[in-house]
Every structure is written in C-alpha cells, then in structure tokens.
Amino acid sequence: MIIFEKVRWKNFLSTGNTFSEIDLLKNKTNLIIGSNGAGKSTILDALTFALFGRGFRKISKSALINSINEKDCLVELEFSIGNNKYTVIRGIKPNKFLIYLNGEPLDQDHTVAIQQKNLEQNILRMSYKSFTQVVVLGSSTFVPFMRLPQVQRREIIEDILDIQIFSVMNDLLKDKVRENRDELYKLEGELNVQKQKIDLQKNYMLELEKKTQAEVERKQNKIIELESEEEISFKSIEEHNKDVSRLQLELTELSDVSKKLKKLYSFRTKVDQKIKSHQRDHKFFHDTEQCPKCGQNLEEEFKKEMILSTEMKIAELDSGYAELESSIEEEEEREKQFTHVSGRVIEINSSINQLNFQISSTRKIIRDIEGEIDELAKDNTDKKAEFEKLKILIESSNDTKTSLTNTKKDKDTLFVASKLLKDSGIKTRIIKTYLPAMNKSINKYLQGMEFYVNFTLDENFEETIKSRYRDIFTYESFSEGEKARIDIALLLTWRSIAKLKNSVDTNLLILDEIFDGSLDQSGSSDLGWILRNFDDSTNVFVISHKESMSDKFDRTLIVEKPKNYSTISEY
Numbered sequence: 001m002i003i004f005e006k007v008r009w010k011n012f013l014s015t016g017n018t019f020s021e022i023d024l025l026k027n028k029t030n031l032i033i034g035s036n037g038a039g040k041s042t043i044l045d046a047l048t049f050a051l052f053g054r055g056f057r058k059i060s061k062s063a064l065i066n067s068i069n070e071k072d073c074l075v076e077l078e079f080s081i082g083n084n085k086y087t088v089i090r091g092i093k094p095n096k097f098l099i100y101l102n103g104e105p106l107d108q109d110h111t112v113a114i115q116q117k118n119l120e121q122n123i124l125r126m127s128y129k130s131f132t133q134v135v136v137l138g139s140s141t142f143v144p145f146m147r148l149p150q151v152q153r154r155e156i157i158e159d160i161l162d163i164q165i166f167s168v169m170n171d172l173l174k175d176k177v178r179e180n181r182d183e184l185y186k187l188e189g190e191l192n193v194q195k196q197k198i199d200l201q202k203n204y205m206l207e208l209e210k211k212t213q214a215e216v217e218r219k220q221n222k223i224i225e226l227e228s229e230e231e232i233s234f235k236s237i238e239e240h241n242k243d244v245s246r247l248q249l250e251l252t253e254l255s256d257v258s259k260k261l262k263k264l265y266s267f268r269t270k271v272d273q274k275i276k277s278h279q280r281d282h283k284f285f286h287d288t289e290q291c292p293k294c295g296q297n298l299e300e301e302f303k304k305e306m307i308l309s310t311e312m313k314i315a316e317l318d319s320g321y322a323e324l325e326s327s328i329e330e331e332e333e334r335e336k337q338f339t340h341v342s343g344r345v346i347e348i349n350s351s352i353n354q355l356n357f358q359i360s361s362t363r364k365i366i367r368d369i370e371g372e373i374d375e376l377a378k379d380n381t382d383k384k385a386e387f388e389k390l391k392i393l394i395e396s397s398n399d400t401k402t403s404l405t406n407t408k409k410d411k412d413t414l415f416v417a418s419k420l421l422k423d424s425g426i427k428t429r430i431i432k433t434y435l436p437a438m439n440k441s442i443n444k445y446l447q448g449m450e451f452y453v454n455f456t457l458d459e460n461f462e463e464t465i466k467s468r469y470r471d472i473f474t475y476e477s478f479s480e481g482e483k484a485r486i487d488i489a490l491l492l493t494w495r496s497i498a499k500l501k502n503s504v505d506t507n508l509l510i511l512d513e514i515f516d517g518s519l520d521q522s523g524s525s526d527l528g529w530i531l532r533n534f535d536d537s538t539n540v541f542v543i544s545h546k547e548s549m550s551d552k553f554d555r556t557l558i559v560e561k562p563k564n565y566s567t568i569s570e571y
Contacts, residue, residue, distance in 0.1 A: 001499070001537070002124065002506040006078040009046045011066040013059075014039045016565035024508060027554035030541045034559030039566030040543045041512055042559075044136060050077035050088050052128045053097070053116060056136070065092050068564060086123065099123075130159040134494050136510045144487040145494075146463065146475040153461040160498050161430060180411050185357065187404040193361050194397040197368060201390045204372055219369050226369075230362050233355045240352050247345050254338040257331055264328045271324060275317045282310040432459055434497065441496055445489035451482065455489070484514065495538075512543045 008021035014037075022043060034040045044056040045064065055064055065073040073092040080086065087100040097115060099106040107115045120127055126134075133145055133156050145153060207215055285306040290297055435457060442455050453473070454466045465473040475486060491509075498505040542553070550556040556571035 002079055002081055002126070002508075003537075004047075004077070004079045004506065004508040004539075007043065007046055007050065007076070009042070009075040011069045011071065011073045012046060012049075012064060012075055013042050013066065014561060014564075014566040015042065016066060017069055017072065018565075020566065020568045022557065022568065024539055024541075028539060029553045029555070030539070031550055031553040031556045032541060032543045032559060033545065033547050033550070033556060035545075035561075038559045038561045040559045042566065043541070043543075044510060044512065046075045047077065047135075048128065048131065050075045050090050051119070051124065051131065053090065053112075054128070056132075061092065081123070088119070125159075127155075127159060130156055133491065134160070134498055135506060135508050136512065144483070145490045146483075146486065150461060156494070157431060157461065158427065160494050161434060180407060183407050184404070184411065185353075187400055187407055189357050189361060191397065191400045191404060193364060194393060194400055196365055198390065198393045198397060200365075200368065200372070201386070201393055205386050205390065216373055219373050223366050223369055226362050226366050230359055230366075233359050233362070237352055237355050240348050240355070244345055244348050244352075247341050247348070250341050251338065251345070254334055254341065257334045257338055261328070261331045261335060264324065264331060268321070268324050268328065271317055271321050275314060275321065278310045278313045278317065282307060282314065285310070428459055435459065438493055438497060441493040442486075442489045445492050446485060449485045449488070451485045451489075455486065488514070507537050507539050508541070509538055510541045510543070513545070514542070 004024045006021065006023055006025075008019045009015055010019045011017055020042075032040050032043070041057070045059065048054055048056040049064060054061070065071070071093040074096070075090050077088045078086070079088075085102055087098075089096060089098040089100075091097075097112050098108075099115060099119060107118055110118075129152065132143075145156065148156070285298070285303045288298060288303075439456050442457070443453075446453060446455060452468060456464045456466075458464070463475055465475070465478075467473065475483065478486070495505070495509070542549075550571060558569050558571055560567055560569070
C-alpha cells in the first residue's frame with residue numbers, strides 16, 4: 001500500500017516563494033475551501049507533477065511556474081511503501097528530479113526517462129491514468145472510467161489487478177517466436193542443403209569408376225542449370241523490390257490516415273455535442289413561458305426568433321454532420337487499404353528472404369559441384385575417404401533433423417504460450433474471475449447512495465444497466481447526478497479491488513467539487529455516509545466552495561489569495 005504522507009510546494013502556479021504544505025495523514029476527513037481562482041485544486045497538480053512530471057489539469061510545464069517569480073518552482077512529496085520511505089523532489093528553473101529511498105538518493109546516474117520509468121513501474125506500480133482513476137474524482141479535467149475508450153479501460157483494470165506482467169511476458173514471447181521462426185528457416189535450409197550434399201555424394205560414389213569427361217560435362221551442365229535457376233531468382237527479387245517500392249509509396253500516401261481518423265472522430269463528437277446543445281435550447285424556448293431566473297414572461301416574438309435560430313443551427317449542423325460521416329467513411333476505407341498494402345509488403349519481403357536463402361543454398365551447391373569436378377580431374381580418388389565423407393554428411397543430417405524436431409516442439413509450446421498470454425487468454429480469465437466481485441461492489445456503493453439499479457460490466461468493460469422494472473439503460477442515458485453516483489461507485493470499487501490485490505492501493509482519496517456540482521442533497525448525504533465509513537487507512541480530501549460543510553470534516557483547510565499569492569491555513 002502506498003501511504004502518501006506530506007506534500008509541499010513553492011513558486012508553483014499561484015503559490016509564491018514560501019512553501020505551502022499539507023500533512024496528508026493528519027486527519028481522516030479533510031475539507032479544502034476557497035474562492036474561485038484561489039488555488040484549491042493546486043494540490044492535484046502538485047501531486048501529479050511530483051509523481052509523473054505533469055500537471056493534473058491541462059497546463060503546460062512552463063505554465064506551472066509562478067508567473068510573478070518565474071523561477072525556483074519546486075514540489076516535494078513524501079510517501080512510504082511497507083518499511084521503505086520515499087521522497088520525490090521535482091523542480092523547474094532549475095530542472096530537478098530526485099528520488100530518495102530512506103534518505104539515500106536513487107538512480108542519480110540515469111536519465112530522467114529511466115528514473116521516471118523506475119518510479120512508475122518498480123516503486124509506485126501505477127501509471128498516471130491509474131492514479132486518476134483510483135485517487136481522484138470530479139475534477140474538470142477528469143475523464144470518468146465510463147467515458148474512456150475500451151483499450152484504456154482495460155489498461156486501468158490490468159493495473160489494478162496487477163497483471164501487466166503478462167503483457168511484458170507477451171512482448172518477450174514475441175521475440176522468442178521470431179527467434180524460433182528464424183531457427184526453423186535456418187534448420188530447414190541446412191537440412192535441404194545436407195540432403196542435396198548426401199545425394200550428390202552417393203551419386204559421386206556410384207560413378208566413382210566412371211570418371212570420364214562425360215561425368216565432368218554432366219556436372220558442368222548441372223552448374224549451368226543451377227546458375228539459370230539462380231538468375232531467375234535474381235530477376236524475381238528485382239521484380240519483388242519494384243513491387244515493394246511501389247507499395248511503400250502507397251503506404252506513404254496513406255500514412256496520415258490514422259491521424260485524420262482521430263481528428264474526424266473527435267470533430268464528430270464535438271458536432272454531435274453542439275447539435276444536442278442546440279436541441280436543448282430549442283426545447284427550452286419551445287416549452288418555457290417564464291424566465292427561470294427573474295420569473296418574467298418570455299416575449300413570444302423573442303421565443304419564435306430563438307426557436308427559429310436553433311432550428312437553423314441544427315439544420316446547418318445536421319448537413320455538416322452528414323458530410324463529416326462521408327469523410328469518415330472515406331478515411332476508414334483508406335485505413336483498410338493501408339492494412340492491405342502493409343500485409344502485401346510483408347508477404348513480398350518474406351518471398352524475397354526465401355529467394356535470397358535459395359540463392360545462397362544454390363551457390364553453396366555450385367561450389368560443392370565445382371570441387372567435385374576438381375577431384376575428378378585429379379583422378380586420385382580414395383573410395384574409403386569418400387565413404388567417410390558420406391558417413392559424416394549423414395551424421396550431420398541426423399543431428400540437424402533432431403534439432404529441427406526439437407525446434408518444432410518449441411514452436412508448438414510457444415504457440416500455446418502465445419495463446420495464453422494474448423488479451424483473450426490468461427488476462428481475460430483473471431479479469432472474468434474478478435468481474436463478479438467488481439460488479440457486486442459497484443452495486444453495493446450505488447445502493448448506499450440510494451441509486452437502485454443493477455449495474456454490470458462484462459469482460460470487454462461494456463456496461464449493462466437495468467432498473468427494478470428490467471428497463472435497460474446506458475451510462476450516457478442518465479442525468480449528470482446519476483452519472484456522478486456511477487463514477488463514485490466505480491472509483492470506490494477500484495480502490496477496494498486494489499486493496500485486495502495490494503497493487504495500486506493507497507490511503508489518499510481526493511474529491512474535487514463533487515458536492516458542488518451534479519450531486520443533489522440526498523446524493524451528497526449518501527456519499528458523506530460512505531466516506532465516513534471508510535477504514536482508518538483512508539485519508540479523504542474534499543475540495544469545495546461550500547464552507548457550510550466544514551462541521552462534517554475533521555479538518556478544514558482554507559485557501560486564500562491575498563496580494564496575488566495563494567496561502568493555506570487550517571481552520
């Protein structure tokens with residue numbers, strides 16, 4: 001378990017040259033309050049900057065430096081794992097990145113990238129994305145689990161279940177598979193060459209008594225035949241190379257398709273959101289007679305103008321949406337073409353490799369035949385010596401056959417291992433094992449917040465949500481308050497599963513403006529009950545505008561910004 005103990009920072013965002021410090025272990029429940037812009041959420045940016053070298057919010061690294069002092073930006077974070085105490089110090093102007101273990105510096109001779117990899121993989125055993133899903137909920141830049149792509153959902157679950165090792169093993173296995181395939185090609189080639197050598201040696205011994213010019217001519221004709229085959233192979237290689245060059249040009253033209261598709265998908269999402277926004281405005285002016293804020297009646301002419309305006313905007317966006325869909329279809333077709341062309345390049349390169357190996361084998365046979373012609377010309381044949389040569393060739397061939405048999409067995413073993421280590425293999429089996437416990441925990445927390453639905457995640461991390469009356473819903477079909485309850489239930493579940501696996505388990509939980517947004521009074525009350533019933537190892541920090549909640553927390557931290565610098569004081 002990672003126990004975060006203390007974080008302090010200076011010249012970081014709106015904080016001046018005096019350290020702001022928060023003891024993360026002092027109290028079980030903590031409230032951080034302050035006005036907008038005072039720096040309440042700075043703790044989130046400080047934590048992620050110390051651990052991952054980036055702000056939590058979408059802030060560039062240079063923008064993390066206090067804009068008034070413009071130097072000596074520094075964040076220090078203390079945490080412990082078991083009996084080991086760690087301190088991470090990270091700064092800008094000057095750049096600084098230090099990791100201390102029990103007071104002694106680590107990895108000082110390594111690059112920043114290697115230090116960061118060691119911190120995430122070997123010490124924290126947690127990535128930035130896992131941190132945001134297990135430690136933080138509710139920030140404006142936070143992306144809930146249910147809004148993440150399927151691939152990222154899987155990465156988070158694998159981190160929580162501590163099964164990333166299988167992905168590492170799979171990468172290593174791919175190298176073994178390549179080595180095995182190359183060894184098979186090599187042994188099959190050697191066996192083929194040895195067979196031809198044996199055949200030639202046998203023929204040579206049978207014709208040993210007939211060392212005539214005719215025999216010499218026959219072998220010379222064989223060389224001519226082999227050279228002809230060699231020439232054909234060279235021409236085939238030349239044609240294949242031309243094909244590869246042509247296909248690579250096609251690949252170059254198609255190389256931007258993935259980036260274009262991502263942009264188009266993103267733009268489609270934005271257009272869809274705009275359409276929904278105008279539809280809400282249209283419904284509002286169509287159904288509303290009085291201003292909800294001042295209570296005055298809305299003028300009919302004004303309503304008609306707004307309704308017409310939203311209808312025109314929706315029509316315009318619908319037209320653009322259709323064009324966008326057409327563009328996406330075109331790019332998806334280009335993506336299919338890219339995949340097809342890439343496959344052809346691989347196939348042709350494989351053929352080129354086989355032809356080169358064939359040429360090499362043929363050249364070796366030619367050299368052997370030329371040597372035999374020289375022996376015939378000398379006319380000093382030793383039958384016993386030739387028999388020993390044959391014996392050696394056969395023994396060598398048998399050894400190669402044994403190696404080939406063993407390598408084929410290795411291939412079968414590697415194939416089975418590869419099937420197990422794929423995403424659909426052992427990792428999926430482990431995930432399936434934990435899914436019932438995950439779903440049970442999610443529903444427990446939902447019921448604790450009086451949200452009575454049956455929420456189920458499948459092995460692909462797609463949700464099925466059913467009401468008491470068996471109506472089926474999706475995450476996006478719920479209100480923002482209901483989505484918030486689901487997000488909270490998922491976060492708390494990931495924390496409980498992590499605690500079971502002791503993987504990304506941590507004492508720290510930060511809720512950023514959860515009580516200020518979409519949760520209603522009942523939901524806030526239910527969440528408060530859940531938080532109060534956490535075990536003593538959890539330190540909860542709630543960031544809020546609501547000073548009235550201070551009596552519900554063990555400690556209240558007030559963030560103020562007098563004279564352009566943020567300060568933290570304890571209430």
